[in-house]
Amino acid sequence: MKLKDFFRNGVHPPEMKELTASSKTRRIPFPSEVVLPLSQHIGAPSVALVREGDRVERGDVIAEANGYVSVPLHASVSGTVSKIARGPHPNGSFSPAIFIKVDQFSAQEPRPRMIPDWHDLDTKQLLQAIQDGGLVGLGGAGFPTHVKLAPPPDQKIDVVLLNGCECEPYLTTDHRSMVEYPHRVHLGTRIMMRALGVKKAILGIENNKPDALEIMRKTVPSDLDIEIVGLNVKYPQGAEKMLIKALIDREVPEGGLPMHVGAVVQNVASVATIAEIFETGLPLVERILTVTGRGLNKPRNLIVPIGTKLRDLIAACGGLADDAAEVIMGGPMMGPAQGNLDTPILKGTSGVVVLNQAEARPEAVYPCIRCGHCLDACPVFLNPQAMGSLGLNMEYKEMQTDLHLDTCMLCGCCSYVCPSKIPLSHIFGVARAQLAAEARK
Amino acid sequence: MSATPILVSAAVLGGVSTFFGVCIAFANRKLKVWEDPRIAEVEELLPGTNCGACGTPGCRAFAEALNNGERQPSGCTVMGPEEVEDMAEFLGVDAGEADKVIARLLCAGGSDVAVQKAAYHGHQTCQAASAVSGGGKGCTWGCLGLGDCDIACDFDAIHMGADNLPVVAPDLCTACNDCVEVCPKDLFVLMPITQQLVVQCKSLLEGHEATDLCDVACTGCGICAKDAEDGVIDIVDNLAVVDYQHNHRAAQKAVERCPTKAILWIDGAQFPDQQVHKSGIEV
Numbered sequence: 001m002k003l004k005d006f007f008r009n010g011v012h013p014p015e016m017k018e019l020t021a022s023s024k025t026r027r028i029p030f031p032s033e034v035v036l037p038l039s040q041h042i043g044a045p046s047v048a049l050v051r052e053g054d055r056v057e058r059g060d061v062i063a064e065a066n067g068y069v070s071v072p073l074h075a076s077v078s079g080t081v082s083k084i085a086r087g088p089h090p091n092g093s094f095s096p097a098i099f100i101k102v103d104q105f106s107a108q109e110p111r112p113r114m115i116p117d118w119h120d121l122d123t124k125q126l127l128q129a130i131q132d133g134g135l136v137g138l139g140g141a142g143f144p145t146h147v148k149l150a151p152p153p154d155q156k157i158d159v160v161l162l163n164g165c166e167c168e169p170y171l172t173t174d175h176r177s178m179v180e181y182p183h184r185v186h187l188g189t190r191i192m193m194r195a196l197g198v199k200k201a202i203l204g205i206e207n208n209k210p211d212a213l214e215i216m217r218k219t220v221p222s223d224l225d226i227e228i229v230g231l232n233v234k235y236p237q238g239a240e241k242m243l244i245k246a247l248i249d250r251e252v253p254e255g256g257l258p259m260h261v262g263a264v265v266q267n268v269a270s271v272a273t274i275a276e277i278f279e280t281g282l283p284l285v286e287r288i289l290t291v292t293g294r295g296l297n298k299p300r301n302l303i304v305p306i307g308t309k310l311r312d313l314i315a316a317c318g319g320l321a322d323d324a325a326e327v328i329m330g331g332p333m334m335g336p337a338q339g340n341l342d343t344p345i346l347k348g349t350s351g352v353v354v355l356n357q358a359e360a361r362p363e364a365v366y367p368c369i370r371c372g373h374c375l376d377a378c379p380v381f382l383n384p385q386a387m388g389s390l391g392l393n394m395e396y397k398e399m400q401t402d403l404h405l406d407t408c409m410l411c412g413c414c415s416y417v418c419p420s421k422i423p424l425s426h427i428f429g430v431a432r433a434q435l436a437a438e439a440r441k
Numbered sequence: 442m443s444a445t446p447i448l449v450s451a452a453v454l455g456g457v458s459t460f461f462g463v464c465i466a467f468a469n470r471k472l473k474v475w476e477d478p479r480i481a482e483v484e485e486l487l488p489g490t491n492c493g494a495c496g497t498p499g500c501r502a503f504a505e506a507l508n509n510g511e512r513q514p515s516g517c518t519v520m521g522p523e524e525v526e527d528m529a530e531f532l533g534v535d536a537g538e539a540d541k542v543i544a545r546l547l548c549a550g551g552s553d554v555a556v557q558k559a560a561y562h563g564h565q566t567c568q569a570a571s572a573v574s575g576g577g578k579g580c581t582w583g584c585l586g587l588g589d590c591d592i593a594c595d596f597d598a599i600h601m602g603a604d605n606l607p608v609v610a611p612d613l614c615t616a617c618n619d620c621v622e623v624c625p626k627d628l629f630v631l632m633p634i635t636q637q638l639v640v641q642c643k644s645l646l647e648g649h650e651a652t653d654l655c656d657v658a659c660t661g662c663g664i665c666a667k668d669a670e671d672g673v674i675d676i677v678d679n680l681a682v683v684d685y686q687h688n689h690r691a692a693q694k695a696v697e698r699c700p701t702k703a704i705l706w707i708d709g710a711q712f713p714d715q716q717v718h719k720s721g722i723e724v
Binding site (some may be wrong): 085093094175249343362 | 551572581
């Protein structure tokens, strides 16, 4: 069988998934405190509803959505609100957060609740239930799911694409979701198709996960039109624009969204959480998370309450190895390094990778030799070499106007292939951050 | 071989050039815009740095404004007092009075007092470090000390001190705003040198949370606000904020009981006892 992938460019870094690919997900012991930042999604931060000293049970709403592009936040543990103050956030800032001290004697049982039968709900009620469940994309950006499922009426959506690529090295979050909870992925797909009024779904899985491919194929319900496609292993195939190209050969225009070519893309872990709220009634209070890397003693796939600190996750994985050097939230290609182990994981944190000294050693940077490898690697056909030299001179405006900086998705392919070790995608990220800061002023 | 093509082309080119020559001569007479010759002379007297500190787009625009009488010579912060006098004499106007404005750093968390949570090994600029979850310094508001401002300063007025904070030389600073723009943490502000009450901190954390990360952090305790006259200092979001509209009522008394020395009464330069060294960072 000929395997598909997106047309040109991209890279293939060492996969490193063997550390956790076959380890079953396990629930971690509840930590002593969780930190729940009010801003965990794209859009307006949630508004706190609790006060210091309030008792909360697991699954209770503790902050409400602030507008349409926003979701509520739920207590991920039973305990007492110890304070509402600024706390560390993975983006490096101290942003308002709700701190909950965990009740060590609680059974951590959520309150009894009504579970809506999704068959009986119309589209509007379905989307409301999804928003009330606090659902956002679990792949990293944290885009509210109910907004994704309600495209403007003039955009005709004809296909749902499910992203099972997990092209970032090390991570096995989506992989384990598919292997262990295939029925949830299928049910979530069904609900998404119902909300969008779409008849067809395609699930793309890279062929380095043969067990996931097999299980997903075997468990497809007979009345569900879902095509399961094996894809060549290539980074960044899990980027939505690349996936659309690979699965249905459509090209998203510059500055456009998947809906502009009639597709909605959602990663499989997020799809499974949609099913979860209609199965257990529990909102998004925990997620599957790969905590891995050669800087850890026992890499594992864990089921983790949202808001657990990095420190507790590392402790649950046997602690740091002696030569641990760098803690990354997300995958090693795109994820930001963290400077504070008290930083909590968010709804959108797809993994935690701890690199050892050999992997994280700082490389000497040499001048650009204009070899053009970065142009061959860039999946969106930019000129990283020219952008990089502008970026080093802080000429950010020109990068945006002349070289399409906004199209860059900071996938890191250019940095990965650069023989001079120039941190290209880092420079582009800096440029984007500075331009955004200027625009805010 | 006939000479005709040469003659024809010479005639055509000659005709065309005569025609355009007449056009240019005509345009020079009829469309001429008279310009005050003093503008060029005044521009010649200005420093020519085009720094923009005066608030106009470059020295030429400032020369025009001087000529129209819209601005006074003292509006140029790069010129020294003698040059300002010369200019006033040349234009036959009053030199005007302007308070000297310089850049102030709103952070005193040098490497000796502030906690560093992680080591940053990437591209060595503050902007790059700031993009990696804030840069590894415990306090997310604090100065990263990689010297983007040192490089940005065209007047050699900023050098990194021994504890990795930039030290501004008041006599060299022209308030051109370059350091304000380049700092990813927005720590520089331009202030008249007469505003001596300065809170050298931007941390919004409260109490021991702030002091856990930095010995000279403002904890928002409010003692300075009580000791100052009404309305001079306000505590906003756990940070003392000086209202410079009431600068004339500000007094040294306000800083005396500050437990962390986050608020200071500054005479001249900040961090006066700092040894400066040239930073080795190249861009």
